[in-house]
Amino acid sequence: MEDLESLAARVPDGALLALAPEYSWVPMALIRALIRRRVKDLHLLTVPIGGLAADLLIGAGAVKTLESAAVSLGEAGPAPRFSEAVEGGALDMRDSTCPAIHTALQASEKGVDFMPLGGLVGSDLVDNRDDWKVVDDPLGQGGGPVVLLPAIKPDVTVFHSPRADTEGNVWIGRRRELVTMAHAAAATLVTVEAVEDRDFLDDEATAAGTLSGLYVTAIAVAEGGARPLGLTGHYERDTDYIRAYAEEAKTGDGFKRYLDREVFAETGDETETETGAETGTETGAGS
């Protein structure tokens, strides 16, 4: 079985890395392990919006190119390292819009080179994307101009999940953007709370919420691996922690202090007490 550090070693410098939004099981322990291994030149894709994980990677200097529809810490306010990096011209920014990112991943899912999407025409987003193209409806169906989006094929998709089974299948519940991200990617790395001795595909009730092991490259156990973000049915997002981060990371010095304390001081074992495990709330059943 792999551990966090061996999983992190599977993400090469310069990789196109896909990350889901904060409510969708972000593998925070793995993100911290990536920063500890000093990953660099990432092409980060947020599917479609980013939060704490994107802000940490950007602040740590690990991101060269960012493709995103938005980056924010939600109720905790703006993502401070993201804002400063963009304002300082430190990122190759590919601004997008949510359905364009979903659609471009669906193109990869289907193995086609591009997909059309409605709307968008007249947005300055389109004028600033030389890889997008506006064409007249080529089939004459009366829809008018439409935007063609090139397929996005991530090198690596990463996420956290409550459980995998001993067959290498991973539970995703209703978080089906994780399925699209895995289908589209060349490799998918997953951290889990626990591995269960069973086969999720043997039971219709679990099979429908399962990402088949066909798409899963490697799995590591990381208890509390989404903290300080939440994991459906297991623990809640630690809002006090994230508010404190938003404040501390407003300056470069504050962010460095944060990284030293919360990321580099961490040993990389599976106990994430530094990141709010003690203050997190166990909710038991899915809410």
Added chain:
Amino acid sequence: MSKAETASSKISPKTSPGEPATTPEEFIICVMARLLEGLGHVSVGALSPIPGCAALLAREVSGAGGRVSIIHGDANNPYTDGGREIFDCAGQGRIDAFFLGGAQIDGEANINLLGLGSYPKIDKRFPGSFGSAFMYFTVPKVILFAPEHSRRVLVERVDFISAPGTSPPGVRRPGGPKALVTGLCLMSFEAGKKRFRLQSVHPGHTLEEIRDNTGFDFDLPRGEGGGEGGAVPVTPEPEAEKLQMLRSTIAAEIAKTYPDFAARVFQPRA
């Protein structure tokens, strides 16, 4: 002199003695909720606690039948096909109303959620355009909201068009802006004229104040018979029973998605 100019009361309690005063958030929520009553499916996007409350309140007021979907978290979230489903649903024409804010909104209803400055040299970066460039085209009734009614937000021309207010003929666009709710007033939008029209001014505020704080020109309410230049009505106060509903049922419901907002707006009086 318009009615608004003679209005003397600030946004204030029409509640029984002992009831706390209406907050600006509660007032805006009630204005928005009136625009939603009777609709089949109201969807609420990212970072939208005020629209979320308005949608839940409108559903509560209209009784059974209305659907509300909120995309963050699991509460009031009917979507089971991942992040793309809300957009697919809008593309299918299954969403009747949606909300968009804007760091800047201009007189032609173009919205900017991305940043200030000349792209890509951004002076002040905001989160980004989210799904606006698609939802603005596909949802028939988009309600714009700007709690801060100022020349900083309501500008003559946005620095960056995240999503355009109107589209030329030939572009498939079943959706678009229908109303703008601010901390001072309610406006409607007429796509044919590419102009906002003032509908009502919130209690305690004046037409002059709206003009002073709006960076674009707009039309005045139609008079009787539909002509230009009618009197300016005052936006009605929240009805007592709706305020009660908002502070109890809706406050508890929105806390499942936006705990910080619920604590700040509703809990001090709990």
